[in-house]
Structure formats: structure tokens, C-alpha cells
Amino acid sequence: MSTTEIDRQWTTKLRRRVTAKLPPEKLLPDTQPAYVSSWIYVFGVTTLSALMVVIATGCLLAIRGPQWWHGSGIGHFVNSMHLWSVEIFFFAMVIHLWGKYFMAAWRGGRSLTWVTGAVTFLVSILTAFTGYVSQTNFDSQWIATQAKDGINATGGGAYFNVLNLGQMLMWHIVLLPIAAVVLTGLHVLMVRSKGVVPPFADTASEMS
């Protein structure tokens, strides 16, 4: 195969494009800029860590099923871990969002990083909601019967039926987690590619 033929292959093009955008030293950097030494920068990685616990405990709940999480001590414990890691996930994500909003983190060609983060936030809310209606207890029944009126008022009740436990569970454990994880992955890769947004003072000194 000639060099020009190799250059034309989609695998060659894709590899060159990916390695140009994300060389290994950017993907796993040894150091970070000095301005990252602030507590406000820890909430992104806190959110990511909480997400890992959410997924790990969610997998355990999926393997063992509702009778286990309702009827055994260890099942209750894992169920509570799932709930509290979600609480930490949202707590950290909201502070991360506030911090990035006041830093105008979309500066310097980072608009898609901001957008993927914002969409992940919305997907996470929907994931949490479908989780609440999939608990298989009186709480989930109450939430579902209250929510159905809201969803029906939007005209979406025929497609997204909150009283349909099977549908809600599938959204909660398949579709929405895939969307959340893919979006989070893209978000992190974009942060690695463009770097952490500098404070306003650093941007001004870079420009002058």
C-alpha cells in the first residue's frame, strides 16, 4: 500500500485528528496551571467521583433487584449509597455550575464544553426523576401519580408515561445513564483538550 493510499484511509485521518487534538500529555497532564489551586476547582472532579459511585451502586441494585434493596440490610445500605451519592453528585454539580458561570467558562473557544455540561445537568435531572419513580414503593407511586398530570399537561404523557414502571426503569438504567456518561466523557475530553479556563485577570494579561 502506497503512502498516499494510507493517508487517505479514514483510520489514519481519525488517528491523526485525535492525536493532534488530544496528545497524551494533554490527556493525562503532569501539572496544572497555578490558578487551579483553589477549592472552587474541586467540584468538577467531586461530581465525577460521585457519578462513579452512583453507577457502581446502580449496577449492584440492577444485579440483585428490588426484593434485595427493600428486604435486606445490605440491600438497604447499597440503596442508601445510591441515593446519597446522587445527593452529593447534584450538590457538587450545582456549585461547579455556579463557579463556571461566574468565571464565564465558555471563554477561549470553550462554548461546547459549557453546552455539554449544561445538557448533562438536564439529563441528570431526568435520570434522577426516573429513579424516584422506579423505587417500587409508596413514595415512587406518589411521585408518579403527581408527575403524570405535569407530563400530560405538556402533551408528552403518551410517549413518556410516568405510571409505566417498565418504561421508567428502562429510561433510568439504560438510556439516560448512557447519555449522561457519554456527555460527561465528552465534557471531560473537551476540558483536557482546551485546558481549564483561566481567571479573568490571567486572560487580560495574556491578551495585553
Add this chain to the structure above:
Amino acid sequence: MSWPAFSAALVPLDHLGHYLHWHWLLISVANLTVIVLMVVTFIVALLLPFPGRRRRKESR
């Protein structure tokens, strides 16, 4: 007193939650507490010095 009985006494869950109502705004005390905690954490994160930051500045 056992731990479950103690926690149930601390946060009783067998009656309606407490709500604050002011004109159009209706919010549960639990949700308000979480929002206040998030605001406090945000402010503390901005003001609290990060460990090792001064050392790194001096070494530069």
C-alpha cells in the same frame, strides 16, 4: 435508645414536612437547607486558601 429510634426521633418522617410560604414562594425546609448549604459551600470554596498554594507561589 437504638440508632434507628434515635434517628427517627431526630428527623421524624411520620408526619408532614415543614414548609415556608411567602407570597408565591413555597419551599420545604429540607430543600431550603440544601440550597443554603450549597451557597455557604460556594462562598467558603472561594475564600478558603487551598493547601500548598503559598508554598508553590514561593517556589516560583
